[in-house]
Amino acid sequence: MKILKVYFEKEGYTVFLAEDGEKALDIFYQEKIDLAVIDWMMPHVSGVSVCKEIKQKGDTKVLMLTAKSEVENELYALNIGADDYVNKPFHPGILLTRAKKLLKDDQSILFDELKIDLQAKKVFKNDVDLNLTKKEMDLISCFIRNRGKILSRENLLMTVWGIDYEGDDRTVDTHIRRLREKIGGELIQTHRGLGYSFVKNK
Numbered sequence: 001m002k003i004l005k006v007y008f009e010k011e012g013y014t015v016f017l018a019e020d021g022e023k024a025l026d027i028f029y030q031e032k033i034d035l036a037v038i039d040w041m042m043p044h045v046s047g048v049s050v051c052k053e054i055k056q057k058g059d060t061k062v063l064m065l066t067a068k069s070e071v072e073n074e075l076y077a078l079n080i081g082a083d084d085y086v087n088k089p090f091h092p093g094i095l096l097t098r099a100k101k102l103l104k105d106d107q108s109i110l111f112d113e114l115k116i117d118l119q120a121k122k123v124f125k126n127d128v129d130l131n132l133t134k135k136e137m138d139l140i141s142c143f144i145r146n147r148g149k150i151l152s153r154e155n156l157l158m159t160v161w162g163i164d165y166e167g168d169d170r171t172v173d174t175h176i177r178r179l180r181e182k183i184g185g186e187l188i189q190t191h192r193g194l195g196y197s198f199v200k201n202k
Helices: 002-010 021-030 047-057 071-079 092-103 134-145 153-161 170-183
Strands: 035-039 061-066 084-087 108-111 114-117 122-125 188-191 195-198
Touching (some): 002 092, 021 035, 061 092, 122 134, 134 153, 134 170, 153 170
Parallel strands (some): 035 061, 061 084
Antiparallel strands (some): 108 114, 114 122
16 A cells, blocks of 8 residues: 555645554544545455445545455445445556546646646646646645645655655745745745645635
8 A cells, every 4th residue: 555655645645544444434534535545355344334434424535446356346336335446456557547537636627817737737827838847736736635724844845855855844935935926826825833725716
């Protein structure tokens, strides 16, 4: 699961890992989860039970991982509420693509005159390409996927620059200032002493 975590974090997602079904449900109740990727065969509480409980409690998307390729099991996964399923073994990129479709992150997002295309990794303002740098695009992707949440400098550094980055966390402030100059200052909000957040859709 750690390699999946790396794939998702590179795309700007915040990832929580659970070693069993009980931990998965703990995370579900403690954090705001948009998508749960659940293995059918989980210890303590089965993936099927976790899926049922998550779907009963809210609108979190569920993607089931299963080594069971029989059509009956695939139908069962969908009938208990799973939004999609992927048979093991699989390439992490395929799982990521399916997850993006469930989260609708393969579509363009509009904020007034701003159009953010996460799939093409481009941002347009009044239909003009802003030519964001890779780090600026990674930042805005991270904000979009966590919009409404306050992200600390440390969180942004780990997600965008990586765990091995050894520079000053003030580089986050510098890149956000430049990003604001391009997209407009009102979309990224500063929370003094806490971090930054991206406004929710109006």
